[in-house]
Amino acid sequence: MGVDERNRLDVLHALERLVHYALEQGMIDWWDVDYSRNRLLELFSFDEPSAGTVAEEPLSGPQEPLEILIDYGFAIGLIPENTATYRDLLDARIMGLLMPRPSETIAAFRKTQSEQGIAAATNAFYKLSVDSNYIRMDRVRQNIYWNQPTPYGEMEITINLSKPEKNPQEIAMAKLLPPPVYPKCQLCRENVGYAGRLNHPARQNLRVIPLELNGEPWFFQYSPYVYYNEHCIVFHHDHVPMKLTRETFKRLLDFTALFPHYFIGSNADLPIVGGSILTHDHFQGGRHTFPLEKAPIEAAFAHPDFSGVTAGMVKWPMSVLRLQGRDPGVLLEAMDDLYEKWKAYSDPDAAIRAFSEQDGQSVPHNTVTPIVRRSADGGFEADIVLRNNRTDELHPEGIFHPHREMHHIKKENIGLIEVMGLAILPGRLKEELAQIAGILCGDKALYDQIATDPNARLAVHADWVKELVDRFGTSLTRDAAAALLRDEVGRKFSEILGHAGVFKTTEAGRAAFERFVASAGYRKQ
Known part of the structure; x- marks a missing residue:
């Protein structure tokens, strides 16, 4: 043969x-x-x-x-080339031939929901998303994960290896392609069944479930990169930009009424403090208990206009007010009122300015990252994370953004997932941390290289590596060095969240936070 x-x-x-x-x-x-x-x-x-x-x-x-x-x-x-991108395009094409039609998936979801409940329906839908290779669990399992003790409880740290990196040739080819017209973005409903191209993933194995939130058409799907258990995306029927309004909070509350076993949250709607996609209104949710949810209340407040709603300052490096109540209608009014008060709030002593002038126009800076979940008693709970996207000469990327001394670990926006205490760090850190561990174990040649060669791969970490060597020496065992670096990276993530916090966790910061809460009409209990 x-x-x-x-x-x-x-x-x-x-x-x-x-x-x-x-x-x-x-x-x-x-x-x-x-x-x-x-x-x-x-x-x-x-x-x-x-x-x-x-x-x-x-x-x-x-x-x-x-x-x-x-x-x-x-x-x-x-496929014309045997690259990861083209292989993924063919992967989805193959699996798409084994998928139920979108209408069949929707009918099966609704049947299971009717007969067994919403949790059983999401279980089956999530299983389909995994079985069809839409969620690449073989890649997700490669992610590096650990829990990090901090003064705010245990945070979760991940080095993300699940998103395949394009090679330089593919990146160059993608730049030559015309701007995408269809689908308009990776969140549009038209992605279902789409064959993909070099600069847009194939989605023949994607299925979505229609929802009604606030009387409007939305869709529910899972993220192909699942940063946590049952990581879902809820997106608007139309390609409309992110904008936080009272209707946003109503949609979040409606979702948790439909999916009581899931949390849901929205990225902020301003650059620097928002997510990576601001052009299509969407939320993220899932079945996971984040460190923020476990964080305790440091001080309790109440508002005379919102009967049955309690407010609490959360012990967290970012500035979070937790609103709790059994009546979603009253909680909605409290959420919206707090948001409107924050949008207009300035406190020069705390570097908070709600607006600035640019080309004769008033530019807003205050917004929030809202997160909603059901509480253990069946009520509703909303964490309102205060955000501000101002910049200055010292911090041109953002005053309340990872500062430059942290950019060797993370320089991207602090979005919804990280606000809640789950770090998503770049995949490059896997190899870089392994090399730094080698220095702590005695690799003098590599240490000398990064100290003298600004183009060396580890040069971005040069100051940090020198600090580590000064503190811990270069005679560690490999295991000790790896454990030490995980601890140091985890601590830095906690500090990064502190940079993003508008009111710092100092005595002065706490006083400034309480000034805002009082200005919003809340009284300490």
Whole structure:
């Protein structure tokens, strides 16, 4: 038997295993097997399936047969280059042939919700998102994760390795492409079933569930990168920009009424303190208890106009007011009132200015990051995180943003997920921390290189490495160095959140925070 024939049989075997996997996971029904097999045969230009018996061994995921099929797809020209980006495009194309239609997914979700409850419905929908390889659990499992003790409780630190990096050639090619017109962004509903391109991911294996929030059409899906358990995205039916209003808070409360086992939150709607996508209104939620939720109340307050609502200053490096109440209507009014008061609030002694002038226009600086969840007693709980996006000469990236001495660890915006105490640090840190550990274990040549060569990979960490060597020396064991660096990085994340806090966790900062709370009409209990 020739190599080509052997390869052909291996590919047909992988194809059959993938169809069996889809059947076992409930992605397709028994009556869909022949149809699904034939669609895959057509894609790979086969006239007939494997003639032999395929062992029905269980698969923990689709990756093993997928890799064989994608390799073959490159060999026969289904993708022009064997890069991670093109392989992902073909991956989604293959799995899309094994997916239920969007209407079938929606019907199954609603049937499960009606018969077994909303938690069972999200369980099944999440399972489909994983089984279909839309959520790449093989990559998510590569993320580095640890818990970090801090004065504010244990925070969660991750080094994100799940998002594949494009190679320089792909980046250069993507820059030559015209600006995207369709879909307008990666959150638009038109992504469902989209084949993708070099600068836009394929989404044939994406499914979304329609929702009604505040009487408006929204959609529910899972994030392909799941930074935490059942990380979901809730996005507007239309491509409309992020804007925090009273309606935003109503949508968040409506969502937690529909999904009481999930939290939901919104990024702020201003640059620097907002998320990476401000062009399409959306929220993020999921089934995870974040460090912020566990943080205690330091001082309690009440407002005479909002009966049944309690407010508390949260022990957290950022400035957070927690509103709690059983009546979502009253809580909505309290949330909106606090937001409107904060938008107009200035305190020069605390470097808080609500507005500035630019080209004769008034530019707003105050906004919030709101998070809503159900409380243990069945009521509603809202964490309102105060934000300000002002800049100055000393901090041109943002006064309440990671300061430059932290940029070697993180320089991106502090968004919703990190506000809640889960650090998402760049994948480059995995290798960089390993090299720094080597220095702490005695690699003098590498230490000398970063001290003298500004172009060295670790030069961005030069000041930090010198500080570490001065404090801890260069005779650590590998395990001790790795543990030390995790602790140091975790501490820096806590400090970064402190940079983003508008009222600092000092005596003066606490007094300034209480001045704002009092100005909003709250009285200490």
